[in-house]
Amino acid sequence: MLNVAEVSKTFFPGTVNERRALINVNLQLAAGDFVTVIGSNGAGKSTVLNTVAGRIIQDSGSVSLDGRDVSKLKEHQRAAQVGRVFQDPMAGTSPNLTIEENLALADRRGRRRGLALGVSKAKRERFAEELKVLELGLENRLKTKVGLLSGGQRQALSLLMATFSQPKVLLLDEHTAALDPQRAELVTRLTVKVVQEQELTTLMVTHNMAQALEVGNRLIMMHEGRIILDVSEQEKAKLTPEDLLAEFAKIKGAALDDKTLLQ
Ligand SMILES: Nc1ncnc2c1ncn2[C@@H]1O[C@H](COP(=O)(O)OP(=O)(O)OP(=O)(O)O)[C@@H](O)[C@H]1O
Numbered sequence: 001m002l003n004v005a006e007v008s009k010t011f012f013p014g015t016v017n018e019r020r021a022l023i024n025v026n027l028q029l030a031a032g033d034f035v036t037v038i039g040s041n042g043a044g045k046s047t048v049l050n051t052v053a054g055r056i057i058q059d060s061g062s063v064s065l066d067g068r069d070v071s072k073l074k075e076h077q078r079a080a081q082v083g084r085v086f087q088d089p090m091a092g093t094s095p096n097l098t099i100e101e102n103l104a105l106a107d108r109r110g111r112r113r114g115l116a117l118g119v120s121k122a123k124r125e126r127f128a129e130e131l132k133v134l135e136l137g138l139e140n141r142l143k144t145k146v147g148l149l150s151g152g153q154r155q156a157l158s159l160l161m162a163t164f165s166q167p168k169v170l171l172l173d174e175h176t177a178a179l180d181p182q183r184a185e186l187v188t189r190l191t192v193k194v195v196q197e198q199e200l201t202t203l204m205v206t207h208n209m210a211q212a213l214e215v216g217n218r219l220i221m222m223h224e225g226r227i228i229l230d231v232s233e234q235e236k237a238k239l240t241p242e243d244l245l246a247e248f249a250k251i252k253g254a255a256l257d258d259k260t261l262l263q
Helices: 045-053 099-108 121-132 151-162 181-198 209-214 233-238 241-250 258-262
Strands: 002-011 019-029 034-039 060-065 082-085 169-173 201-205 218-223 226-232
Touching: 002 045, 019 045, 019 226, 034 045, 034 209, 045 082, 045 169, 045 201, 082 151, 099 121, 099 151, 151 181, 209 241, 218 233, 218 241, 226 233
Parallel strands: 034 201, 034 218, 082 169, 169 201
Antiparallel strands: 002 019, 002 060, 218 226
């Protein structure tokens, strides 16, 4: 479903600020794979997601979705095929629009847009049905401005919106990191549910070792622009967060942030 082949990306090449963010990265995901991605700071995790989304175009190598080379397509041209949720709950939704208007925008993503945000009765009923999956009662608050929702509610809504166009791949970039533990747990649970129900092919970046082991059917670890560990579902089942920290410790000079060490 997703094929990242020999992808390299260097920022500010030939200058003192040169950063080799990705070095010949190869990553294949079969349809329905749910891969968690961990790694030291600056390892290249977000850059992998950015190259899949088209926000960053790689210097060499290719990205294919469902057998189609999308390497040269811009972010908006891939929008219908790629769903994404960011760390910041404010990033995925528009605070001044209502829940139903946000959903209407998500519904139109990647298609030719009109500016009208009118929502038909049939659409409203569909949105309410979809919102029920979140078990947050948001289906009864369709006309509420999203800015009035809590961070956890907004992130749950962002998740639903990211999956609205039935994307070929779902990218989650530390999407629970800014939430308190209870809300993070809720959004993690919802993520597993939505991914399973829609059989989404998913890449999830996390600094939380327990979460990286708990969800998904495969785990990769990145360091300095490379994938240095690729763990199958069976192997993953036997690992503990301490094992992963021990793997990190083996990497000379890898800087883990406090957040990671505490989790
Ligand atoms: N748009 C950009 N412009 C310049 N340098 C960038 C850009 N994006 C990433 N980098 C650099 O590329 C390297 C990889 O960054 P990336 O954000 O992919 O790491 P990460 O693994 O997601 O890190 P973190 O866990 O700290 O978010 C870093 O050295 C970073 O400074």
